[in-house]
Amino acid sequence: MEPPPLALPNLAPDIILEILTRTSLKGIGRCRLISKDWNLITYGSSFMKQHQQRTKTLSGFFMQSKSETNLMPRFVSNNNLDTDSSNLSLRFLPGPVRIETATKQGILLCVHCYPKNRPKIPEYYYVCKPSTQEWCKIPNPKPRSNIIATGMVVLGSKPFRYKIVRFSTPTTTPSIGNYHCRCEIFYSKTCTWRQLKDVISLPQGNFFRFASAVSVFGTLYWLLTNDNNNVLAFNVATESWRVFELPFPLCNRKYFWYRKIVDYSGGLAMLCMISRTSTDMQLWVMEDLGTKVWSLRQTISIQQRLPEEEPYYFPHAFLSSDVLLLLGGHTAVLHNFETFSCNIVRLPLECGGQQQIFPIFSDLELVGLG
Template structure:
């Protein structure tokens, strides 16, 4: 007697994989293009969250009278988180999609030196980490998870040194210090080489976006700064044509299906999504989607 062992792909995805762990789901994205598209789809995501009771959402942080407060917004309408288990004077400095937060505990009544805390709101675990050199102005702080079993993460802080610009034979440059905290050694170090930008350029203030362990952010000259947290190296690369044109503005880096993406406005008429594709080591930008705002407004009015 012959028995069929061919299980439909949708059964494997929605009845088996949707009941596994996030690590398993992450590995399954690499099986084939169709699985990757389905797993990143909203139908699978909602089913996975429901069956595994995974907490999904984000914190919104507000400031009032120099005091910060955070509110958790749940994506599956069933999760409630707060930071009440932490000390009172808490400000979120960075976060990861795996649910880790880097917080700054500033209690003026005790000390003017902040205390940095790593926490996981889902388990209410927290621990202090070594303080960076706070006499330097912080330009940007980011955190990235490099492994889940065992958990390993890095925190990267860019700050302005005492002399933020230098001049040598090659010209004048803006410089930033780079400090890295590694959970593997539970230590903080300052990289020996400063990050250097052409004169007049530096990091923007928007949050960094992490893809495959690389942190990305805009520079003030519409270029992209990338820091490889594993190798602790950085590079700056230009946006592709036509994104460098004046018609493209209001740019925001995002993560799209595990890749670096960019959302931008075009002449205030439409919104576009561009995604980085890697072909044999060559970085290529592809326009994935375009939405006409005028057409959408007309449809909503009708």
């Protein structure tokens, strides 16, 4: 017979909140799997702020420009909205870098950023944890084709293990037919790269977007560019992949002008805007990762108190279950759609243009990268 399910302690809500706000990030991750109520509580912005203060953890996002510049990525904290690089920076790494990909646990994969007049493929990647300033070099094998997407997943903490997944494609892609990709995987346990034998063949007309992977339960997700907006899912543990179609209306480019897949409270979700000038967006959540069932969770209004100097704002990531990061040309807005309040960050002029966003939630424990 199977053992009975674990019974939760019958404690008052205030006591449960007191315990959870003093629990480590690793402990919070386990608690979220135990109870739906605990999962809901621990993703709220008020809880996350209190937890960060009591446990000395860091939450926020790194931001870097898509353009070819030598500017170091900037960190913006969820709490004090400080863009000062002394708060959390990458200056401990040898030379200027750009972020290739990141994990929610605050582990970054970076590559050396050479000046424009020195085109060169760096020999090494840097894997680092900015909150503890740990870093190590891993080999960066010269690709035989263009690198088009990179993702990273932490597999374990004791010992610390991770995998890096990167896709590449030939310099010339067919205008007719399927889009073929090669997949390389780095495993920290063996400190080696290897290429999967099978070629990943995307359906005709499907391409990778300029967007970071979304990691949910050990699977990396990319929203592909095509008429139906399919999703590529790559399971890092089994090293298997599949492309699945989105249901109506998510699949219809003519219905939604803007779509972006995101991590919402530990699950896969999608933010959709009907038009460029729309002040409302829809949040769709995948209710079941196995059957790929999506449902409309809520409509979020972004009209209240947004700075008027920017003509458009686009959603990029959830920093909690009720705080959404929006970006304009030179303004970042942390919009709490439950309290209808906004915190605003003015970005330097040189940071304008399309931005990459890497949300992180990190503790101050050493993981053993050095």
